[in-house]
Amino acid sequence: MHERFILDEWKIIETSFAPKSAHFSESIFTLGNSHMGLRGFFEEEYSGDSLQGTYLAGIYYPDKTRVGWWKNGYPEFFAKIINSPNWAGVNLMLDGEKIDLAISSFKNFRRELDMKQGKLTRSFTLLSNDGKETDLVITRFLSMAEPNLACITVKATPLNHNSILTVTPYLDGDVKNKDANYGEKFWQEVNKKIDTESALLSVRTKKTNFLVSSAMSVKVLIDSVPQNPEKKLLLKHKYVGYEIKIPLTIGKPVELQKFVAVCTSRDFEEHTLEQTTLSKLQTAYQQGYEALYRNHLAELTRRWEDTDIIIKGDLKAQQGMRYCIFQLNQSYDGKDPRLNIGPKGFSGEKYGGVTYWDTEALCLPFYLYTNEQIAKNLLLYRYYHLPQAQENASKLGLKGALYPMVTIDGQECHNEWEITFEEIHRNAAIAHAIYNYTNYTGDRSYLYDYGLEVLIAISRFWADRVTFNPRKNKYMILGVTGPNEYENNVNNNWYTNTMAAWTLDYTLKSLAELKNDDQVKYRYLAEKLDFEPEELDNWQDIIGKMYYPTVPDLGIFEQNDLYMDKEQVLVKDLPPEELPLNKYWSWDRILRSCFIKQADVIQAFYFLPEQFDLECKQRNFDFYEPRTVHESSLSPSIHSIVASHIGYHHQAYQLFLRSSRLDLENRNDDTDEGIHLTSMAGNWLAVVMGFAGVAVKNNNFTFNPYLPETWESYSFKLNFRKRRLKITVDKEQIKIEQFSGTLFPLYVREKEYLSSKDNLLSIKMVE
Amino acid sequence: MHERFILDEWKIIETSFAPKSAHFSESIFTLGNSHMGLRGFFEEEYSGDSLQGTYLAGIYYPDKTRVGWWKNGYPEFFAKIINSPNWAGVNLMLDGEKIDLAISSFKNFRRELDMKQGKLTRSFTLLSNDGKETDLVITRFLSMAEPNLACITVKATPLNHNSILTVTPYLDGDVKNKDANYGEKFWQEVNKKIDTESALLSVRTKKTNFLVSSAMSVKVLIDSVPQNPEKKLLLKHKYVGYEIKIPLTIGKPVELQKFVAVCTSRDFEEHTLEQTTLSKLQTAYQQGYEALYRNHLAELTRRWEDTDIIIKGDLKAQQGMRYCIFQLNQSYDGKDPRLNIGPKGFSGEKYGGVTYWDTEALCLPFYLYTNEQIAKNLLLYRYYHLPQAQENASKLGLKGALYPMVTIDGQECHNEWEITFEEIHRNAAIAHAIYNYTNYTGDRSYLYDYGLEVLIAISRFWADRVTFNPRKNKYMILGVTGPNEYENNVNNNWYTNTMAAWTLDYTLKSLAELKNDDQVKYRYLAEKLDFEPEELDNWQDIIGKMYYPTVPDLGIFEQNDLYMDKEQVLVKDLPPEELPLNKYWSWDRILRSCFIKQADVIQAFYFLPEQFDLECKQRNFDFYEPRTVHESSLSPSIHSIVASHIGYHHQAYQLFLRSSRLDLENRNDDTDEGIHLTSMAGNWLAVVMGFAGVAVKNNNFTFNPYLPETWESYSFKLNFRKRRLKITVDKEQIKIEQFSGTLFPLYVREKEYLSSKDNLLSIKMVE
Numbered sequence A, B: 001m002h003e004r005f006i007l008d009e010w011k012i013i014e015t016s017f018a019p020k021s022a023h024f025s026e027s028i029f030t031l032g033n034s035h036m037g038l039r040g041f042f043e044e045e046y047s048g049d050s051l052q053g054t055y056l057a058g059i060y061y062p063d064k065t066r067v068g069w070w071k072n073g074y075p076e077f078f079a080k081i082i083n084s085p086n087w088a089g090v091n092l093m094l095d096g097e098k099i100d101l102a103i104s105s106f107k108n109f110r111r112e113l114d115m116k117q118g119k120l121t122r123s124f125t126l127l128s129n130d131g132k133e134t135d136l137v138i139t140r141f142l143s144m145a146e147p148n149l150a151c152i153t154v155k156a157t158p159l160n161h162n163s164i165l166t167v168t169p170y171l172d173g174d175v176k177n178k179d180a181n182y183g184e185k186f187w188q189e190v191n192k193k194i195d196t197e198s199a200l201l202s203v204r205t206k207k208t209n210f211l212v213s214s215a216m217s218v219k220v221l222i223d224s225v226p227q228n229p230e231k232k233l234l235l236k237h238k239y240v241g242y243e244i245k246i247p248l249t250i251g252k253p254v255e256l257q258k259f260v261a262v263c264t265s266r267d268f269e270e271h272t273l274e275q276t277t278l279s280k281l282q283t284a285y286q287q288g289y290e291a292l293y294r295n296h297l298a299e300l301t302r303r304w305e306d307t308d309i310i311i312k313g314d315l316k317a318q319q320g321m322r323y324c325i326f327q328l329n330q331s332y333d334g335k336d337p338r339l340n341i342g343p344k345g346f347s348g349e350k351y352g353g354v355t356y357w358d359t360e361a362l363c364l365p366f367y368l369y370t371n372e373q374i375a376k377n378l379l380l381y382r383y384y385h386l387p388q389a390q391e392n393a394s395k396l397g398l399k400g401a402l403y404p405m406v407t408i409d410g411q412e413c414h415n416e417w418e419i420t421f422e423e424i425h426r427n428a429a430i431a432h433a434i435y436n437y438t439n440y441t442g443d444r445s446y447l448y449d450y451g452l453e454v455l456i457a458i459s460r461f462w463a464d465r466v467t468f469n470p471r472k473n474k475y476m477i478l479g480v481t482g483p484n485e486y487e488n489n490v491n492n493n494w495y496t497n498t499m500a501a502w503t504l505d506y507t508l509k510s511l512a513e514l515k516n517d518d519q520v521k522y523r524y525l526a527e528k529l530d531f532e533p534e535e536l537d538n539w540q541d542i543i544g545k546m547y548y549p550t551v552p553d554l555g556i557f558e559q560n561d562l563y564m565d566k567e568q569v570l571v572k573d574l575p576p577e578e579l580p581l582n583k584y585w586s587w588d589r590i591l592r593s594c595f596i597k598q599a600d601v602i603q604a605f606y607f608l609p610e611q612f613d614l615e616c617k618q619r620n621f622d623f624y625e626p627r628t629v630h631e632s633s634l635s636p637s638i639h640s641i642v643a644s645h646i647g648y649h650h651q652a653y654q655l656f657l658r659s660s661r662l663d664l665e666n667r668n669d670d671t672d673e674g675i676h677l678t679s680m681a682g683n684w685l686a687v688v689m690g691f692a693g694v695a696v697k698n699n700n701f702t703f704n705p706y707l708p709e710t711w712e713s714y715s716f717k718l719n720f721r722k723r724r725l726k727i728t729v730d731k732e733q734i735k736i737e738q739f740s741g742t743l744f745p746l747y748v749r750e751k752e753y754l755s756s757k758d759n760l761l762s763i764k765m766v767e
Helices: A019-027 A270-287 A288-306 A317-329 A360-368 A372-384 A387-396 A428-441 A443-463 A495-518 A519-529 A533-545 A587-592 A601-607 A614-627 A635-645 A649-660 A677-693 B019-027 B270-287 B287-308 B315-331 B357-372 B372-384 B386-395 B426-441 B444-465 B494-517 B519-529 B533-544 B587-592 B599-605 B612-629 B635-645 B649-660 B675-691
Strands: A011-014 A036-039 A054-056 A059-062 A077-081 A089-094 A105-114 A121-128 A133-140 A149-159 A163-172 A187-194 A201-204 A211-222 A225-227 A231-236 A240-248 A255-266 A309-313 A466-467 A474-476 A695-697 A700-703 A713-722 A725-729 A735-742 A743-747 A751-754 A760-762 B011-014 B036-038 B055-056 B058-065 B076-079 B090-094 B106-113 B119-127 B133-144 B149-158 B165-174 B186-193 B199-205 B211-222 B231-236 B239-248 B254-264 B309-312 B467-470 B475-477 B695-697 B698-705 B712-717 B722-729 B733-738 B745-747 B751-754 B760-764
Touching: A019 B475, A036 A133, A089 A133, A089 A149, A089 B745, A105 B149, A133 A288, A149 A270, A149 B533, A163 A201, A163 A211, A163 A255, A187 A231, A201 A240, A201 A270, A211 A240, A211 B444, A231 B467, A240 A255, A240 B426, A255 A270, A255 A288, A255 A587, A270 A288, A288 A317, A288 A713, A309 A317, A309 A677, A309 B444, A317 A677, A360 A372, A360 B055, A360 B695, A372 A387, A372 A428, A387 A443, A387 B315, A387 B712, A428 A443, A428 A495, A428 B019, A443 A495, A443 A519, A443 A533, A466 B533, A474 A533, A495 A519, A495 A601, A587 A735, A587 A760, A601 A614, A601 A635, A614 A635, A635 A649, A635 A677, A635 B760, A649 A677, A677 A713, A725 B722, A751 A760, B011 B231, B036 B475, B090 B133, B133 B287, B149 B165, B149 B270, B149 B287, B165 B211, B165 B254, B186 B231, B186 B239, B199 B239, B199 B270, B211 B270, B239 B254, B239 B587, B254 B270, B254 B287, B287 B712, B309 B315, B309 B675, B315 B675, B357 B372, B357 B426, B357 B635, B357 B675, B357 B712, B372 B386, B372 B444, B372 B649, B386 B444, B426 B444, B426 B494, B444 B494, B444 B519, B444 B533, B475 B635, B494 B519, B494 B599, B599 B635, B612 B635, B649 B675, B751 B760
Parallel strands: A700 A743, B698 B745
Antiparallel strands: A011 A105, A036 A054, A059 A077, A089 A163, A105 A121, A121 A133, A133 A149, A149 A255, A163 A240, A187 A201, A201 A211, A211 A225, A211 A255, A231 A240, A309 A713, A466 A474, A695 A700, A713 A725, A725 A735, A735 A760, A743 A751, B011 B106, B036 B055, B058 B076, B090 B165, B106 B119, B119 B133, B133 B149, B149 B254, B165 B239, B186 B199, B199 B211, B211 B254, B231 B239, B309 B712, B467 B475, B695 B698, B712 B722, B722 B733, B733 B760, B745 B751
8 A cells, every 4th residue: 555645735745765566656647638648757758667648638549459368259359448649748858868767866756746726747856967957747638628728838947057958859650569469560641841840640549540649839938037048859660859058147037838729630620730730830829828727727626616526634535535526537538439448547558548337327417416417418318328228239130129238439448358248247347337428417318318228138138138948937048247356157046136137127217207208209119119918028027037136144145146255354354465366366266266346236226226235235244345355446335325325334434545546556566557547536426425415216306314433524516406415414414505597495314305596405414 | 961971891982072161071081190290172273162281290389379368377379280381282284274272174073082001092184175185194102111111103194195294293381271370481491402302491499499390202103114204303381292294194193292301400410301201101112112111001000900800791880990999090199208299189260179188088088908018108298297287287276287178288278268268177087087087097107196186186186176065065166168069157066076076086085095015105295295193084074064966856967057047948849950069059049048968967977887877878868969069079988888877778879879970970060170189989888888888897707798780799908008909899699809918707797707718708698
């Protein structure tokens, strides 16, 4: 567990540079603006170990699948978000000597991410061999207001010398993915142009043919006075740059400002792309750094307004929570329905940067509470991918639709049979998201216009995927991997069976409601999708005869058939040096153990909180939580929410704290590969759905809040059916402020209130 | 199903060339001599699709493992037998026009493998564009007597023209493996020498540093008269060759004889390797073709003497059986205890050409009956690999030894978790081989000197790998893949549990016998291996409380837990166009189906025939055989043997026929990748152990023969405890001839006989 960073409510600060943790820090200091992003690698050359990663939303490459042993049904390609041209680079030399923190001497190293400002600042004092000392401050931000723009500044102050600083700002398209399956480079040069005003580089991806133009212009200031220094123009394959020699005078700061514009053919006309890019660059350059930064900050502030959770009395929790919100806000803005939320955001290559069921499990609810339109866009994303999901099912010889485990364009990418073919519960999360949206917003139009098509396709998959077992007169789901990926190819994963039956039931009920609400639309749908009453009867039969494994003597659900045959050991009895298991145990040992990677039975309590009674949830939580190692980042926040729901407040808080600081403390020892973006949404939910107990039950907005022991208060905003609310919970009271929309009844601890006239409702914590 | 080949008792003949089946025919026409071998690719250039493969026993390369997703415990390398320098090449041109059967016109194509002579002959009449007709006959053999030598002949007879034939015999080291994980070439040039007498090429493998020298000399004869034509010397990277222009005169045959010697640093001193190679070549050249061929034939005839099965009245069976025996004899001679039997012999790259449990399951018994020393060498092979097997177990966090699924040097190569970590039943086959050898030979010295160490290590593995289930008071083996690889990660595979308990029991009994026979040796072993009575008591406890899944209402063993929850369908109800399933079904569908790839429950009846009563075996066979698709080549012969044992003679014959002609008829649609060598031993056993019912029971040699319906007779030879026997079974009688050794009692159909004085015992078939 790392404690690299100073506790601060708005900042992530490290005060030393640890080459061994370089990847980890690079991940943490990732910056982005929904359109583009990059890891916290250094601007200047660094010859030590580093994972340079610069990413553009939606710019991907179908990398030919790599497997050891092919199985029928595997996809041919793994579409991955790729490392894009590096626009951040600025090489530095002092009196001809390269500045390279792997080699150079330096002191006072400090790196600071200001989350309120969306800016990364790095500073150090360079100690040259001949005794020269130079202060360097390097900053970067990516404009939240104008997503094609970014700005880098390098400021050097010679403390005890006059000398020459050589700065080499550049754009470099000769990059590759560390995880390229066959070591291939994905970019080809298309064009480059350079003069003293600006430099431009256009490159194109192979196969997908995305055209990307990057351009830069630079300003040099000495003691805040603009200069016009000579620039040597550098042109190499897939590379443009300037070499600028700047005289340094003792005590006088010198600053380089690098303005960057990056545009892609995803967003702009290809034939005018370079022009567009240069024109954006020029405007930014003319506006100047301050104006650019001001606009950026204004937009970021607006996002904080919408999503911040203010925690008083617990700096660790506050910092962790804000880090999560910051990463969510800077990685995805939900405006482009072709995009989704990759598990690593802009912080790394792992998982290909593409869409998993994380979206429906955790991110969608976050947007439901904060920005309904984004939630709807995420639903539409899956609707548009329905044909590919149908093709995916048919590849396996099954009816209906099987949504991919991993995708960027709707096609399956993943290629482990136990996941690709068997982790089919993902389908249920997509069905549940439709329910979740409809239930929370009260808006049935998505359900009727789009959602039912998805639900029916998924239901058809379930109905074909079950096996009727005449010996037991039950429907079973054989050969699956549940959410707990530390068991594979099991029979009757309780969660999967539960969610499959739930999907069939929700689909039938929704169809019945549509039939009632809108006969015409119902008939249209019945004709379009060609369903007959017999099919619906069959679904009803499956719901009625679904098999659910249980452990009768313990009064719990059995995670899957035969789970109880495993040796039953608890996580607390594991030697700490063997955790995380996925690092220290063989896969064989993990599979045969009872240890659970992530919420599995408990996941159903999160999705379907009203379907199980309190004692049942408690018994299962008591059994499964001590066996759960939470080696999926998706897990602890789910357990935290359920712990809140069943009154296990201390555990809920502990799980929340672990989860909210998962990356800052590198809890799963894998943040070097990138942060865990999608799970970050879960921490927001752990406060809102967990601590505050926000839910919509029977169409009513309900709260069941409590205050974690060590906290003084917490507050957050949310939207509910065209109303904007702010909720504050402290030791004395629950305050509900309504900013907009009509007054409405709401339930706090199962008691009805009406949001009051003066838009402030205050309820005592202890009544 | 292919019927490409003419039925013949000694030959495999094709009378047309089918480019689409080129790989298939190349596999079938593989030649070898235990030291080296090659697929039946053409000597002259062929621009069509071909899998050129030339292999040298034991010459391997540790190819870096390729996986999609790494799992802890996977091996870093897959050691594979690699494609070696091509010494067979002879390019041909007629009047400057290349002869290439992908482009040239030709008629009367014929390819003939004479199994009695160990020689491959290919002939065709070339039709040139300008009307020239030329008969070509190309032969090859690899000397069974002198395994470093081979000879190619090319004979050309111009039917209607005088012209110039250009022949280019060469040695080419610039070859690669089609299945190289990273497209790498494994060979580096070391040296090449050429003059008009001989050409030599020395190449070395990367990493493993095997040095291989190949050398060739050529003779040219016109109308059987030796010539001394001019040779143009060709030298290229990793290549040496001669270009020879020979004048053709109408009606006069011209012949090229290419003598080849190939030696490796595995067998000879490296610093004199080239000299050794050249000297072997020179001797062969001086002896001449006829003498070389005579010696080869003498040795091959000797092997046929030892191993042939003569079947009268069933040409299909005779041809199939002889093809199996031929491939076994030419691929492995058992003289080098560092070598083992790869599943494809010299016929392809698939499976890496290395050691699987096939050896113990099928090959070892074949050698037990025909050449005891080879069987012992195969046991020693595993004994020498014990340290690596122990390391392999400890990598998984387990005690004792886990023999690898695939190996060449004792280290695991395979990298699918469901096989590598879970198909642990392979350990039991290795234990059983020790029992089998000891039981058949009556010689306990291997058991006491070596075998017990292996048995104890394997027993320790089982004792650690079981899970005690206190809820059921049973020991279970969780997370395994049984012999049926169409189910993965199952619990309590009945076969595995049975064989694990059997291993523990056999180990305990063998220890008790050793203690009784040789106290000193026992104490030595107990000290060396550090075993205490408590450990042995624990094994006894596991044997007593082992859990065996059963289906009580059907009176059968359950293949593994939950097998009966699958939809129960029979193979006969599958549409034929969906077979083999592994080609036409998604892996997901295969896994969830009840279809069984290969003998699983039935495999135990083969290994432990006396442990189960007849009715029990029949019930299980009746249940499992109709669900078995036999998509492993190991399977049908095992089922055939068990069918014989339980009196299902018609099925036994059908299964035998399928199995013995598996490759000739391309039954599993995969012979293009190579033949199924190891399974070929099973067909020999299907006759000897199955039809003839040979076994050693209670230390007695027993027969229980029958004659398959359509057969007139069959006969074979075998060795039993220093006696050489010939058994002939026809419609009237069972004849047992004894050629050597003392007379002994034997049991035919449970009745005791004594081998008679005149060394011929005749027993009426119908008594």
